[in-house]
Amino acid sequence: xxxxxxxxxxxxxxxxxxxxxxxxxxxxxxxxxxxxxxxxxxxxxxxxxxxxxxxxxxxxxxxxxxxxxxxxxxxxxxxxxxxxxxxxxxxxxxxxxxxxxxxxxxxxxxxxxxxxxxxxxxxxxxxxxxxxxxxxxxxxxxxxxxxxxxxxxxxxxxxxxxxxxxxxxxxxxxxxxxxxxxxxxxxxxxxxxxxxxxxxxxxxxxxxxxxxxxxxxxxxxxxxxxxxxxxxxxxxxxxxxxxxxxxxxxxxxxxxxxxxxxxxxxxxxxxxxxxxxxxxxxxxxxxxxxxxxxxxxxxxxxxxxxxxxxxxxxxxxxxxxxxxxxxxxxxxxxxxxxxxxxxxxxxxxxxxxxxxxxxxxxxxxxxxxxxxxxxxxxxxxxxxxxxxxxxxxxxxxxxxxxxxxxxxxxxxxxxxxxxxxxxxxxxxxxxxxxxxx
Amino acid sequence: xxxxxxxxxxxxxxxxxxxxxxxxxxxxxxxxxxxxxxxxxxxxxxxxxxxxxxxxxxxxxxxxxxxxxxxxxxxxxxxxxxxxxxxxxxxxxxxxxxxxxxxxxxxxxxxxxxxxxxxxxxxxxxxxxxxxxxxxxxxxxxxxxxxxxxxxxxxxxx
Numbered sequence: 001x002x003x004x005x006x007x008x009x010x011x012x013x014x015x016x017x018x019x020x021x022x023x024x025x026x027x028x029x030x031x032x033x034x035x036x037x038x039x040x041x042x043x044x045x046x047x048x049x050x051x052x053x054x055x056x057x058x059x060x061x062x063x064x065x066x067x068x069x070x071x072x073x074x075x076x077x078x079x080x081x082x083x084x085x086x087x088x089x090x091x092x093x094x095x096x097x098x099x100x101x102x103x104x105x106x107x108x109x110x111x112x113x114x115x116x117x118x119x120x121x122x123x124x125x126x127x128x129x130x131x132x133x134x135x136x137x138x139x140x141x142x143x144x145x146x147x148x149x150x151x152x153x154x155x156x157x158x159x160x161x162x163x164x165x166x167x168x169x170x171x172x173x174x175x176x177x178x179x180x181x182x183x184x185x186x187x188x189x190x191x192x193x194x195x196x197x198x199x200x201x202x203x204x205x206x207x208x209x210x211x212x213x214x215x216x217x218x219x220x221x222x223x224x225x226x227x228x229x230x231x232x233x234x235x236x237x238x239x240x241x242x243x244x245x246x247x248x249x250x251x252x253x254x255x256x257x258x259x260x261x262x263x264x265x266x267x268x269x270x271x272x273x274x275x276x277x278x279x280x281x282x283x284x285x286x287x288x289x290x291x292x293x294x295x296x297x298x299x300x301x302x303x304x305x306x307x308x309x310x311x312x313x314x315x316x317x318x319x320x321x322x323x324x325x326x327x328x329x330x331x332x333x334x335x336x337x338x339x340x341x342x343x344x345x346x347x348x349x350x351x352x353x354x355x356x357x358x359x360x361x362x363x364x365x366x367x368x369x370x371x372x373x374x375x376x377x378x379x380x381x382x383x384x385x386x387x388x389x390x391x392x393x394x395x396x397x398x399x400x401x402x403x404x405x406x407x408x409x410x411x412x413x414x415x416x417x418x419x420x421x422x423x424x425x426x427x428x429x430x431x432x433x434x435x436x437x
Numbered sequence: 438x439x440x441x442x443x444x445x446x447x448x449x450x451x452x453x454x455x456x457x458x459x460x461x462x463x464x465x466x467x468x469x470x471x472x473x474x475x476x477x478x479x480x481x482x483x484x485x486x487x488x489x490x491x492x493x494x495x496x497x498x499x500x501x502x503x504x505x506x507x508x509x510x511x512x513x514x515x516x517x518x519x520x521x522x523x524x525x526x527x528x529x530x531x532x533x534x535x536x537x538x539x540x541x542x543x544x545x546x547x548x549x550x551x552x553x554x555x556x557x558x559x560x561x562x563x564x565x566x567x568x569x570x571x572x573x574x575x576x577x578x579x580x581x582x583x584x585x586x587x588x589x590x591x592x593x594x595x
Contacts (some may be wrong), residue, residue, distance in 0.1 A: 175468035
């Protein structure tokens with residue numbers, strides 16, 4: 001194809017973009033703030049010096065340790081991605097949250113699974129394997145003391161002791177943990193051909209290793225009932241307009257008709273009293289000329305006994321579905337107050353945790369995930385320790401304790417600094433000799 | 438807390454908006470591949486311009502530079518999200534002619550900065566110097582971006 005044809009085609013593509021100029025859409029806050037051009041490099045240099053000081057001089061001894069058995073709280077702010085994030089081998093203590101944190105470039109992407117302490121501003125990366133160039137799926141238990149790691153097999157990590165137990169997978173298949181039962185004995189998981197695919201639902205007894213198949217195929221979300229006796233799941237999303245509820249022996253107890261284009265809101269979709277199941281339902285896409293607008297989502301509450309029209313009225317969910325990926329409903333702070341993963345409630349693209357009252361629909365941002373000044377940090381798959389959320393307090397976050405730098409950072413920084421230190425020593429010795437003469 | 442300001446009171450800003458908005462949305466669309474994201478990103482750029490209007494002497498160049506920067510950041514984040522997210526239902530394509538469909542597919546194979554360079558040259562007809570200013574790089578780098586971008590596109594257009 002000639003460059004002229006490319007030019008014409010490009011003009012056709014660009015011309016197909018519907019553009020509606022409207023300056024009023026650029027309503028902004030008036031914060032002119034004159035910033036000096038030298039300020040950024042100076043601040044960056046100061047930050048580097050500070051990081052070096054914290055990472056190499058202050059540590060160890062400066063990191064705050066968790067108050068064992070303290071009251072769990074949820075931070076109002078989670079720290080941004082950092083390349084010098086400290087790691088844990090598994091013995092971390094009780095976690096209030098686990099989430100993906102990453103920074104991306106077209107050539108170099110970085111992803112971390114971060115654990116956030118339930119008792120203080122302590123954050124650690126926990127190493128998980130990659131499959132198909134992405135971190136494997138994980139699931140945090142209700143008490144925040146266990147982490148199940150999927151992939152080509154399944155692993156259970158005890159976050160209090162660091163003990164790890166492996167459960168073999170099937171060759172060439174991907175194991176994805178979907179939910180952990182409230183008593184933390186069972187894991188609902190799927191086995192699929194690849195990461196990201198729907199798969200066959202099964203239950204694994206973590207104490208005996210016994211497995212029970214539940215669904216037949218194409219399951220992507222599952223949620224245990226609060227009493228742990230049943231499990232609800234989507235089968236064949238997005239084509240089927242029903243949820244299945246199964247007993248723990250794998251037999252189907254009942255089916256619940258859902259609105260069109262609905263899916264379970266995640267592993268915490270049962271209300272704490274077991275009366276409702278929460279699904280996200282989407283309006284049909286709208287066509288306006290050549291533009292296609294995605295239909296607005298709503299949280300819809302379905303009676304778990306299958307009776308129509310019993311639950312609270314649907315709650316509009318625009319802006320309070322995950323900005324990236326992961327469960328939409330993160331847990332319940334009270335029987336009528338759910339914590340959801342949000343995207344742009346306040347006009348930003350920050351990832352948020354938003355508290356929504358299911359009776360009134362009122363919402364309040366309780367926590368934010370930093371996405372960087374250029375909005376190029378990714379946060380996804382936010383999970384909370386759901387058993388700690390009832391009436392949980394929100395703590396004001398101060399400076400996060402990220403732990404000691406990873407080994408590669410210490411080594412490379414030391415190598416870079418070594419010539420400078422040697423040069424200073426040589427200069428000092430030369431100067432001392434000159435003074436003595 | 439600061440109060441929202443209605444930018445329609447600012448004639449200079451409105452004129453710049455009227456003049457530049459469409460081409461910037463198209464630039465953002467070609468770079469990001471989505472209409473909604475393109476509009477959001479360009480709105481953010483204009484909001485930023487409004488805050489800095491006292492310091493911006495060449496708004497067109499500043500807007501192009503800011504749009505390319507924001508789009509590149511946005512694509513970087515999406516790269517990560519796509520790697521980890523559950524696949525979403527298929528979106529519907531806007532009908533285009535065969536050449537445009539082929540070029541759009543070829544553009545999707547490029548990195549965001551290459552896409553931006555191709556758009557700035559072949560849609561906005563900017564010179565190497567202007568593209569360099571928009572992309573905060575040297576004119577020599579623009580030549581390289583265009584050369585590599587077109588080569589990749591032609592490879593996919595055969």
